[in-house]
Structures are given as C-alpha cells and as structure tokens.
C-alpha cells in the first residue's frame with residue numbers, strides 16, 4: 001500500500017500547481033506538545049476515511065470536528081490532505097486553520113520539497129515525513145527545508161531499523177513511532193516498547209495509531225511516549241470533544 005501511495009504522490013507532484021499563500025499565522029507545533037496541560041499531549045486527527053478502514057466518518061464536517069477537538073483540550077491537530085486514499089483535501093486544512101487556534105500538522109505523504117512549499121502556503125504549522133518512504137539523504141534535505149520555512153516536522157518511523165537510519169542523518173525534534181505497519185496495516189500498540197532507549201533525550205516521542213483507551217495511553221506512556229496521535233477511535237464517536245475527555249478518563253461534564 002505504501003508503495004502504491006508513493007507512486008500516486010509522484011504523479012501528484014508532477015502536476016502540482018502551488019496555491020496562493022494564505023498568509024496564515026504560524027504556531028509552534030513542538031511548543032504546544034511540550035506545554036500540554038496533560039501529562040500526555042494529544043495530536044487529534046481529522047480523518048474521514050483510510051485505506052485500512054474505509055469510510056470512518058459519515059456527515060464529515062472538518063471544521064466542526066476541529067473545533068470540538070479544541071474544546072476537548074487537544075494540543076495539536078493532524079489534518080489529512082490526501083484525497084485518493086483518505087478523502088482529505090488541502091482546503092480542509094486551511095478552513096480549520098482559520099477557525100481554530102491550535103497548531104496543525106499536514107498529514108500527507110511528502111516526497112518532494114514542493115509539497116512543503118504547498119503545506120506552508122495552505123497554513124500548516126508542521127509536516128509529516130515518513131522515513132520508510134524516503135531515502136535518508138532526501139529525508140535530511142526535506143527535514144532541513146521544512147525548518148527553513150518555519151515548519152516543525154514529525155518524523156515517522158515504524159521499527160528499530162528505520163529509527164537507526166533516521167538517527168544516522170538527523171536528530172529529530174519530534175519523532176513518531178507508528179504502531180501501524182504501513183505494508184500490512186497490522187497495528188501493534190506495543191511497537192514502541194524498547195525503542196525509547198535509542199532515542200535522544202531531546203527528542204519528543206509520539207506514539208501513533210491504534211490508540212483506543214486510557215489503558216493504551218498508560219501503556220505507551222510507560223514505553224516513553226510524551227504525546228499520542230489519535231484518529232479513528234476519536235472520529236468514530238458522535239461528539240469529538242467528549243471523545244477526547246473519555247480517552248483521558250476525564251469527567252464528561254462540560
């Protein structure tokens with residue numbers, strides 16, 4: 001699946017026409033994670049559909065969902081901008097950024113610096129770089145380019161091998177370990193176990209995917225995660241604000 005998505009992205013990049021710069025203010029994604037009011041920061045994902053689960057949310061209103069996440073106390077948002085596989089749109093990100101005060105990650109499959117220019121112009125505060133999709137030298141270039149544009153980067157790995165390749169070329173400020181294997185779609189909440197000891201102290205560790213319960217949060221915290229990225233389990237609930245509170249085991253009184 002990842003290979004197929006990357007082939008699609010190569011075509012998109014060839015045909016990409018950069019939009020006008022929306023001139024939206026930049027917020028620090030990293031600072032928002034560090035200064036979270038909770039002992040585990042939350043990146044809440046605005047996700048309509050996915051290759052592994054198909055349609056997740058009918059009657060999808062991205063701005064309403066983003067506002068509810070903000071009300072529930074999410075620290076940052078992740079917004080899917082990929083259309084073919086996730087039914088996302090770059091317009092969703094811009095609309096959300098206009099309505100909400102939280103830093104926003106552009107969740108897409110970035111393989112070229114033009115997509116980082118695009119992310120900046122549509123109002124993103126951060127981009128995702130998936131190490132499995134990038135040669136180490138290209139990862140390093142795209143990472144540096146993002147920071148030159150003032151964007152934070154969530155560098156994603158899946159296993160120890162990816163991690164070592166990444167650490168050979170950069171020391172990411174934010175590192176995500178994806179519990180989902182992007183080749184098989186299998187999700188293992190214990191993916192992070194044992195990896196934290198290889199991660200530099202200054203790197204903020206995020207556990208991504210397959211997180212459903214407070215017990216899951218407690219487990220990944222034990223493994224060293226300081227933040228979680230959660231999509232499906234929050235999106236499937238009727239009310240995303242209550243869903244956030246429920247995930248953290250907080251009182252549901254508004």
Ligand SMILES: O=C(O)c1ccccc1NCC(=O)[C@H](O)[C@H](O)COP(=O)(O)O
Pocket residue numbers: 001045047050051052053178180182185208209210211229230231232233
């Ligand atoms: O979600 C998928 O099916 C998927 C398939 C192929 C590549 C990437 C995919 N997901 C991207 C993500 O990283 C997740 O959207 C994110 O971590 C949230 O995961 P979840 O909480 O399990 O929705």
